[in-house]
Amino acid sequence: MRAVTLRHATHVRKRAEFQRIQSSGARVNTERFVLILAAQSEPFGAARLGITASRRIGGAVVRNRAKRLVRAAFRETRELFPDGIDLVVVVRKPLVERKLAAVVEEWRGAAGVIGRRTKELLARAPERSKAPPTHA
Numbered sequence: 198m199r200a201v202t203l204r205h206a207t208h209v210r211k212r213a214e215f216q217r218i219q220s221s222g223a224r225v226n227t228e229r230f231v232l233i234l235a236a237q238s239e240p241f242g243a244a245r246l247g248i249t250a251s252r253r254i255g256g257a258v259v260r261n262r263a264k265r266l267v268r269a270a271f272r273e274t275r276e277l278f279p280d281g282i283d284l285v286v287v288v289r290k291p292l293v294e295r296k297l298a299a300v301v302e303e304w305r306g307a308a309g310v311i312g313r314r315t316k317e318l319l320a321r322a323p324e325r326s327k328a329p330p331t332h333a
Contacts, residue, residue: 209247209283214238218247218285223314227303229295230267231287234278234314236322241281246271250288263292270300277304277311281319 209215222235237245248267250260267286271278278284292300304311 207243207245209245209285214283215247215249215285218283222283222285223318225307225310225314227307229288229290229292229300229303231289232304232307232311233285233287234311234318235283235285236318237281237283243280244275244278244282244284247283247285248288249285254288254291255293259291259293260288263288266292266295266297266300269297270304273297273301274304277308277315279315279319281322282315 209218217238218233218235222233225232225234246268248264250263250267252260254260254263267288271284271286
């Protein structure tokens with residue numbers, strides 16, 4: 198059975214995007230993560246994920262495992278993050294002993310707060326159309 202992967206379009210990749218989300222986004226704190234939510238700046242598309250795992254949480258092996266767990270948790274909890282939302286996950290503590298189920302449970306435990314914040318962000322976002330602007 199082939200693993201489900203995230204499409205390229207579902208990743209926050211550019212430094213400017215990370216900075217925009219981190220500076221203006223709504224934060225949701227959990228035990229081991231800070232989830233930063235922001236409305237997308239481009240026309241609404243699928244929810245996008247960015248991950249920050251600094252050397253403070255461990256070496257390369259520990260950071261890469263944390264990022265794999267975060268990506269898998271994002272796939273498992275897609276219903277928490279509607280279209281038009283960018284998410285940056287900051288890993289605050291090492292996830293050495295954590296399993297995917299524990300990470301998903303932690304995120305679902307914050308589902309109420311995540312839902313409120315996403316509704317606020319999408320309500321404040323200006324209407325965007327899929328059509329490019331026309332110049333007169």
